[in-house]
Amino acid sequence: xxxxxxxxxxxxxxxxxxxxxxxxxxxxxxxxxxxxxxxxxxxxxxxxxxxxxxxxxxxxxxxxxxxxxxxxxxxxxxxxxxxxxxxxxxxxxxxxxxxxxxxxxxxxxxxxxxxxxxxxxxxxxxxxxxxxxxxxxxxxxxxxxxxxxxxxxxxxxxxxxxxxxxxxxxxxxxxxx
Amino acid sequence: xxxxxxxxxxxxxxxxxxxxxxxxxxxxxxxxxxxxxxxxxxxxxxxxxxxxxxxxxxxxxxxxxxxxxxxxxxxxxxxxxxxxxxxxxxxxxxxxxxxxxxxxxxxxxxxxxxxxxxxxxxxxxxxxxxxxxxxxxxxxxxxxxxxxxxxxxxxxxxxxxxxxxxxxxxxxxxxxxxxxxxxxxxxxxxxxxxxxxxxxxxxxxxxxxxxxxxxxxxxxxxxxxxxxxxxxxxxxxxxxxxxxxxxxxxxxxxxxxxxxxxxxxxxxxxxxxxxxxxxxxxxxxxxxxxxxxxxxxxxxxxxxxxxxxxxxxxxxxxxxxxxxxxxxxxxxxxxxxxxxxxxxxxxxxxxxxxxxxxxx
Numbered sequence: 440x441x442x443x444x445x446x447x448x449x450x451x452x453x454x455x456x457x458x459x460x461x462x463x464x465x466x467x468x469x470x471x472x473x474x475x476x477x478x479x480x481x482x483x484x485x486x487x488x489x490x491x492x493x494x495x496x497x498x499x500x501x502x503x504x505x506x507x508x509x510x511x512x513x514x515x516x517x518x519x520x521x522x523x524x525x526x527x528x529x530x531x532x533x534x535x536x537x538x539x540x541x542x543x544x545x546x547x548x549x550x551x552x553x554x555x556x557x558x559x560x561x562x563x564x565x566x567x568x569x570x571x572x573x574x575x576x577x578x579x580x581x582x583x584x585x586x587x588x589x590x591x592x593x594x595x596x597x598x599x600x601x602x603x604x605x606x607x608x609x610x611x612x613x614x615x616x
Numbered sequence: 617x618x619x620x621x622x623x624x625x626x627x628x629x630x631x632x633x634x635x636x637x638x639x640x641x642x643x644x645x646x647x648x649x650x651x652x653x654x655x656x657x658x659x660x661x662x663x664x665x666x667x668x669x670x671x672x673x674x675x676x677x678x679x680x681x682x683x684x685x686x687x688x689x690x691x692x693x694x695x696x697x698x699x700x701x702x703x704x705x706x707x708x709x710x711x712x713x714x715x716x717x718x719x720x721x722x723x724x725x726x727x728x729x730x731x732x733x734x735x736x737x738x739x740x741x742x743x744x745x746x747x748x749x750x751x752x753x754x755x756x757x758x759x760x761x762x763x764x765x766x767x768x769x770x771x772x773x774x775x776x777x778x779x780x781x782x783x784x785x786x787x788x789x790x791x792x793x794x795x796x797x798x799x800x801x802x803x804x805x806x807x808x809x810x811x812x813x814x815x816x817x818x819x820x821x822x823x824x825x826x827x828x829x830x831x832x833x834x835x836x837x838x839x840x841x842x843x844x845x846x847x848x849x850x851x852x853x854x855x856x857x858x859x860x861x862x863x864x865x866x867x868x869x870x871x872x873x874x875x876x877x878x879x880x881x882x883x884x885x886x887x888x889x890x891x892x893x894x895x896x897x898x899x900x901x902x903x904x905x906x907x908x909x910x911x912x913x914x915x916x917x918x919x920x921x922x923x924x925x926x927x928x929x930x931x932x933x934x935x936x937x938x939x940x941x942x943x944x945x946x947x948x949x950x951x952x953x954x955x956x957x958x959x960x961x962x963x964x965x966x967x968x969x970x971x972x973x974x975x976x
Contacts, residue, residue, distance in 0.1 A: 461791065482662055482663065483790060485666055486788050489786075
């Protein structure tokens with residue numbers, strides 16, 4: 440779960456709450472007002488969350504994560520069937536982040552929110568800055584791409600700020616020197 | 617010439633922790649699946665939405681489904697719209713409406729009668745409203761379930777408007793008790809053993825079994841996708857035949873006691889053992905007994921009257937709108953022809969076994 444947390448934070452999302460199956464899901468959803476809820480495919484609370492979406496369209500839509508290994512044929516079939524589910528292969532954090540980004544983008548697309556455009560722009564800008572900062576780190580520290588990315592992610596996590604912001608401060612620092 | 621060993625079809629079947637998953641356990645443990653050439657793995661699932669998604673994505677070959685689920689799938693009302701079908705009813709009856717001890721007392725400990733209990737609840741809700749107290753919350757298990765429709769039907773008949781006078785929410789069966797205990801819900805409609813379990817644990821009282829609201833209503837079916845049924849026609853027939861045999865076995869003398877012990881031994885359901893042992897046998901539970909029907913006469917054959925009632929409830933509670941070709945929908949959702957074909961494959965109960973039950 441901490442992998443999921445850090446991947447979400449690194450992608451610029453705020454984790455407003457972590458719940459267990461036995462918690463009061465209904466009141467927690469009202470209190471925390473999340474945009475989306477990520478949950479394991481085998482969580483019994485799926486039925487509760489799905490029914491919230493049925494009652495009111497502006498309630499959060501659950502996004503389901505398959506936390507076990509699944510073969511690509513299964514994934515393909517699930518996507519084709521329209522299952523609101525995205526497969527996380529063995530919870531590898533590097534693969535987790537793009538999966539979550541895709542899931543969230545698909546969710547926003549579904550909601551038809553205008554906010555999405557703006558978000559996407561920010562994310563694109565983030566991604567551009569992250570690429571640039573990664574290049575700087577690789578040159579300066581003589582490390583490969585993965586290590587550079589990992590360094591930035593750790594900085595972002597330690598300071599509890601978004602990856603895009605870390606990238607921008609690195610770029611700004613490099614310009615000063 | 618040597619007989620070549622027959623390759624058994626391997627199947628993965630999904631189920632939820634409920635007493636009426638017992639035909640699946642019986643078919644596995646009493647060898648009915650094997651007898652029909654099937655090698656079945658039962659997969660305990662966490663939610664109805666999960667079962668639906670896994671079935672749609674081919675991760676399960678077949679699954680225990682709530683009876684209205686194939687209709688909802690074929691209407692596209694279930695978010696996915698992957699066509700599904702059912703050719704056998706796994707259980708009829710078996711659920712109850714339960715309320716917290718506090719509400720039961722406030723209602724004046726009503727008798728197990730839908731009208732009397734409904735009037736008692738109306739009086740409490742009216743008193744709550746006058747006193748400015750918060751609305752009561754009632755839970756069921758899934759938007760497309762007999763439990764949901766029976767609960768709303770009962771409230772409505774008592775002059776209590778769901779969504780206005782009370783909140784209606786979804787809670788998965790294994791978490792119902794905890795929600796009643798903590799006061800997050802005031803009552804619920806759910807399948808056995810979760811009604812009696814509330815009494816055994818001292819957190820609630822049953823108001824009535826739901827067969828008093830609608831007798832012999834289909835509760836669970838065995839569902840498959842239409843695609844799977846087309847690609848696996850022979851295996852599908854064998855599967856239905858094995859479950860017809862399991863349903864008939866469950867109606868024979870003393871077999872309910874054995875089956876209840878199987879439920880306990882399977883450790884699939886985290887409910888008090890006593891509630892599991894008593895869920896199937898009806899003994900000593902009087903009017904509150906779940907009165908499960910698994911395989912009496914043609915009780916396992918899907919009935920159009922159930923489908924029509926579910927559809928009328930979907931309309932009534934705004935789950936579907938627009939014109940529906942009811943006959944075409946019911947025919948494509950309930951495969952009566954397959955049931956009849958499978959029935960001829962099912963072996964008759966062993967000689968000497970006495971059919972101990974009759975349909976109500």
